[in-house]
Amino acid sequence: MTNPKKLMRGIFVALALVAAPLAGISGTLIGVDAAQAQEQQLISAVLFEGNSGFSDAQLLAMVNVAEQGRFSQAGLAADAESIRLAYVGKGYMGVTVTPRVEQSESGRARVTFVVNEGQRTGIAAINFTGNNSIGSGTLKSIIRTHETSLLSWLFRDDTYSEDLLTIDRGLIELYYMNHGYPDAQVTSAVGEYDASRNAYFVNFTISEGERYRFGQVGVETSIPGLNPDAMTGAIRTGKGGTYSLADLQKSQEDLAFEATAQGYAFADVRPRVDRDVANSTFNVTYLVDEGARIYVERINISGNTKTRDAVIRRELDFGEGDPFNRSMVQRGKTRIEGLGFFKTVGFDMQAGSAPDKVVINITVEEQSTGDYGLTAGFDSSAGLLGEVSVTERNFLGRGQYVRAAVSASESGQSYDFSFTEPRFMGLRMSSGVDVYHRITEETDKNTYGTTATGGQIRFGAPITTDLSASIFTGLEQKVLKDHEAPFTDVFNPGHVVDFENTFNKAWVGYSLAYNTLDETKHPSEGIYATFSQQYIGWDYNLLKTEAKARYFMPLLSDWNVIGSVKAQAGYIAALDGGTVSPLEAFRSAGSIVRGFQSGGMGPRLNSSQELLGYTGYVAASAEIEFPIPVLPETYGVRGAVWADAALIDGNGALSGMGAVDGGSIDQNFKSSVGASIIWDSPFGPLRGDFAHVLNKATDDKTQVFSLTLQQLL
Known part of the structure; x- marks a missing residue:
């Protein structure tokens, strides 16, 4: 039904427009006040001034005036308030937004929102009260609210938000529950604004409660034929271990999976937890019973604009029409989150079309999966170096991994390409290909220049939850050149040519990986x-074997101090009883014992000091990693102290290559100690190692400092 007031206004305006020329009045509406006339004007443009916290496009999406095409004073005021509130949510407390209206030559209005951002508000300090067992630095590292730091202007990570405080309360309580404190509570989380400093002071008050450990742990089942003893290997809550809600939930999921593997798809696993207050322990009994016979009717997926549905569905161990098992659903959610393609992953279960059916709704929020790297650095052996790389972890939304890189240094260039299909032919098996072309120039540190071109294909598959295997095969051609050792061409006397030789090789092998880390990026x-x-094979006849292992343990978990020990060994043998070519011998130095240059240890030729490498080694390392007290953990900077030692085969099968420099093999035991700075940078985890070598051969080449990427092994 038409509004009578609007109808009368329209008639009145129409009469005024007709009457205006007759009265000889130009540009004025008779009987209509200025505000009413302005409301009827069309908008020619919507502009913004003074904004740096938000782009023009972001602000344009916040206002309604652009969509309506017309404006009113009330509408402009509402749009200005929307912009102001957006700035407040981003940490700008003193912001003002003033709309300005200007007439254009066409008679339309140009609307400009003038933004005075003022000074951005930060967070001066975050304080904790009641955290007697867990350090404030550790708690600061797990929450979303961050103190203002030297890099806050870049990362804008010091915004105060009530919503973030609510999330932080949950994160703190969850951390406590995973570290032995099941009754921990954040009783208050408040932020107080200090106008004199234009900053907030955030205070968390914590009630920790008692610390508990796991006591007796067992499995009971009411399902005939189900073997509970065969399921105990899936339990992560061992007797004497610190109470952890995450370990309880993970054990519940793994036990349900084991029951399904034994043919009981409807098995329902529930942990019965009995508190022993006197001994501060929890006795846990996992009850495995027959659950309700419910089936998955439908799986709906939303929010994935790039990632294909199939990439998400293949992470589930069930499909539409299969038995519904909550533990299996949780495992699927964990796997989807582990892809790294999504900011958030939500699962919601709804009743289906029948009492024995359920509908699962999966909602995801995608995030960027592409990385464009431009890095520069310095290596003691290669000199100045740089790399340009492009990486996509979700290529074309298919979940495929693609990386292309070009690098250059004073000693050569390298071109690399890798492609990985995580689900080869739809199976839970990966496949991939790697190709490369690498050029090493002849320098004072490299007797020979080399050009190597090769590639390999590989396949991998999980064997158990923690164990995986892969097989690989490849080909390579390597050309050696020595411009400083010319010789006379026997087919063309008088013509001197450079020394050049070509080596071809083919290889085939396998590898096993065992992983029980609690987290891959920052394991504890x-x-x-x-x-x-x-x-x-081909020009060689060699068998190469290597084994590496690293064990992580929390030393002072409340203070985020982590210890690790590493052991590794390798051996390469000539199956025909001959010598091992220096091109295939082990040459690693800094990755085994820090403080040695790349290729800085092992036997060398007496005549040219050419590195021959070594055919066997045994090495061990111990390291303690800790937060740096003077730096906020939000910087992602940690410290470490360590000790390395190794015993290498100083001669071995290389003895037939010529006279070996005695100064390179007079000490085959190598050792060093040192300290490191580790930075979780946007380019990856970088570490700078300061080393002091304790044992070395006379002619080994050492270095005090090295900058490398952090590696698990």
């Missing part, structure tokens, strides 16, 4: 181990 507990063997 668990083991990561690898074992690999490969046969190298």
